[in-house]
Amino acid sequence: MARSLVERTLASVTHTLEQTLFAEDIARQPGVLQSLDPRVKLVSVLALLLAVSFARNLWVIAGLYLLVLSLAWVSRVPLGFFVRHVWVALPFFTGLVALPVLFNVVTPGAPVLTLWSNPLIAITAQGLRAAAFLILRVGTSVSLAILLVLVTPWNTLLRALSVLRVPSVFLLILGMTYRYIYLLLKTASDMFEARQSRVVGRLQPAAQRHLVTNTMGVLMSKSYGLSQDVYLAMLSRGYRGRPRTLDRFTMQPRDWLWGAAALSVAVVALWLGRG
Amino acid sequence: MQVEPVFEVEDAHFSYDRRQTALAGVSLQVGRGDKIAILGSNGSGKSTLLKLLDGLYFPQRGVVRAFGQPLSEDRFNDETFAFDFRRRVALVFQDADVQLFSPTVWDEIAFAPLQLDLSEAEVKARVAEAVQTLRIEHLVDRAPHRLSGGEKRRVALASVLALRPEVWLLDEPTTGLDPRSQSWLVDFILEQAEQGGTFITSTHDLDIVSEIADRVYVFDETHRLAAEGPTEQILADRELLLRCNLIHAHRHHHGDVMHAHPHWHRPHAEHVHEA
Numbered sequence: 374m375a376r377s378l379v380e381r382t383l384a385s386v387t388h389t390l391e392q393t394l395f396a397e398d399i400a401r402q403p404g405v406l407q408s409l410d411p412r413v414k415l416v417s418v419l420a421l422l423l424a425v426s427f428a429r430n431l432w433v434i435a436g437l438y439l440l441v442l443s444l445a446w447v448s449r450v451p452l453g454f455f456v457r458h459v460w461v462a463l464p465f466f467t468g469l470v471a472l473p474v475l476f477n478v479v480t481p482g483a484p485v486l487t488l489w490s491n492p493l494i495a496i497t498a499q500g501l502r503a504a505a506f507l508i509l510r511v512g513t514s515v516s517l518a519i520l521l522v523l524v525t526p527w528n529t530l531l532r533a534l535s536v537l538r539v540p541s542v543f544l545l546i547l548g549m550t551y552r553y554i555y556l557l558l559k560t561a562s563d564m565f566e567a568r569q570s571r572v573v574g575r576l577q578p579a580a581q582r583h584l585v586t587n588t589m590g591v592l593m594s595k596s597y598g599l600s601q602d603v604y605l606a607m608l609s610r611g612y613r614g615r616p617r618t619l620d621r622f623t624m625q626p627r628d629w630l631w632g633a634a635a636l637s638v639a640v641v642a643l644w645l646g647r648g
Numbered sequence: 649m650q651v652e653p654v655f656e657v658e659d660a661h662f663s664y665d666r667r668q669t670a671l672a673g674v675s676l677q678v679g680r681g682d683k684i685a686i687l688g689s690n691g692s693g694k695s696t697l698l699k700l701l702d703g704l705y706f707p708q709r710g711v712v713r714a715f716g717q718p719l720s721e722d723r724f725n726d727e728t729f730a731f732d733f734r735r736r737v738a739l740v741f742q743d744a745d746v747q748l749f750s751p752t753v754w755d756e757i758a759f760a761p762l763q764l765d766l767s768e769a770e771v772k773a774r775v776a777e778a779v780q781t782l783r784i785e786h787l788v789d790r791a792p793h794r795l796s797g798g799e800k801r802r803v804a805l806a807s808v809l810a811l812r813p814e815v816w817l818l819d820e821p822t823t824g825l826d827p828r829s830q831s832w833l834v835d836f837i838l839e840q841a842e843q844g845g846t847f848i849t850s851t852h853d854l855d856i857v858s859e860i861a862d863r864v865y866v867f868d869e870t871h872r873l874a875a876e877g878p879t880e881q882i883l884a885d886r887e888l889l890l891r892c893n894l895i896h897a898h899r900h901h902h903g904d905v906m907h908a909h910p911h912w913h914r915p916h917a918e919h920v921h922e923a
Binding site: 397526527528531532549551552553555559599602603605607608609610611612613616617618619621 | 699702704727730731734735738739741743745746747748749750751752754755758759760762763764765768771772789791792793807808811
């Protein structure tokens with residue numbers, strides 16, 4: 374039987390919370406990447422992303438993807454989960470974009486598979502190559518970004534953005550958004566559960582819409598009240614409109630070493646893949 | 649010997665949106681080193697009074713003075729005054745989710761010392777000291793949304809302790825605490841008070857009042873103070889507590905005879921009956 378809107382919403386909220394807990398558990402594993410300074414991880418990933426984006430040699434990009442997989446493995450990220458996470462959703466987005474590129478209409482070249490002879494519509498060798506480039510490039514880039522997020526707790530990653538000169542007030546807001554999104558998710562989940570426990574049978578679509586709009590209204594009003602109280606709590610502890618934050622990061626020799634290695638790999642990949 | 653006044657409140661009125669009355673002419677005095685409890689049922693105005701004392705709200709009529717100076721919005725625009733006041737007075741909010749707005753426990757405890765422009769070394773030393781006093785070493789890297797109710801309360805207290813305030817305002821500190829955490833909290837208050845701190849605790853939990861307060865102010869349901877006096881005297885006045893909705897009449901049968909007496913519930917313990 375098809376699940377009701379309330380059930381689906383509840384399931385989706387629960388799934389989101391579970392995924393986050395799972396990701397946080399990975400970030401806490403004693404793996405190689407987890408032990409590195411988050412700023413080094415951030416800069417390394419950005420350098421490798423640049424290399425992936427500018428490399429014009431398929432084998433170089435494939436090599437970088439293998440490197441990402443090895444890094445995931447030594448960082449105790451479950452490989453099945455990691456690969457699935459990237460490649461299941463990718464065809465729906467990049468695949469659709471890559472599809473027209475296959476054909477001679479967009480990418481002229483030697484036909485490999487002719488679908489229609491007059492006028493000629495065929496998949497070309499050049500088209501296949503271009504599509505492979507696009508998919509592999511996007512897949513590797515997404516894998517790099519996901520790996521970074523999996524091996525670094527969100528709040529640490531946000532704090533590491535300071536190395537890119539992101540203003541501290543922006544980091545404070547991002548941090549608070551991340552912190553309170555869970556409270557609001559929990560509130561929404563509690564509200565739906567309370568409603569669900571008092572419903573016998575299925576709600577009519579109009580009643581379901583009514584429930585959703587009500588919930589949105591209540592959540593909006595709660596978050597508004599919460600934001601006012603949080604601001605008072607900040608004022609109470611000396612906040613005067615200019616947030617001051619303190620990083621607890623300390624660079625160890627191995628962080629410098631890792632950063633240098635990652636930058637070297639990126640430079641070599643760019644050189645090898647210069648086309 | 650005259651005790652140095654910390655707070656003097658004269659005929660303070662406050663209403664939310666100019667309609668919903670929270671305080672209807674409240675006057676009180678708090679001296680240095682006092683241990684005060686503010687008793688009242690839900691919605692009687694206790695939390696609002698604490699926010700007035702913390703300079704977060706200002707009376708719409710009447711005066712609130714702290715350390716001899718009237719509190720007003722203009723006064724807090726003076727950086728030196730605001731800085732000095734926030735360093736000396738701290739409020740622990742009733743809802744720990746409001747108080748704990750930072751991404752991690754460490755950031756939360758460091759927030760106040762950082763806003764008060766303490767040096768990096770001093771901030772770290774204060775955080776370490778608060779963490780040690782509250783015995784929360786295992787929580788420093790955790791996110792607030794993954795803490796239990798008792799843990800959140802400890803972190804909230806640590807976030808204020810790092811300020812080393814002279815005056816502690818505690819809003820319903822035992823809400824949601826299990827008996828062990830509650831007993832620990834009472835010990836914590838007593839320890840801090842022994843070091844010369846001034847404590848003003850709002851509560852309707854009669855169980856802890858005699859332990860944490862020497863003097864009590866009682867709010868009635870018209871948002872006014874109904875009584876003030878030494879703790880033992882106030883707690884012995886059953887008629888007053890009944891009128892202010894802090895205890896209730898309990899009726900039951902003795903054989904064929906209906907018997908009624910004042911009664912209150914000790915949280916997580918036996919009920920207290922008065923013959």
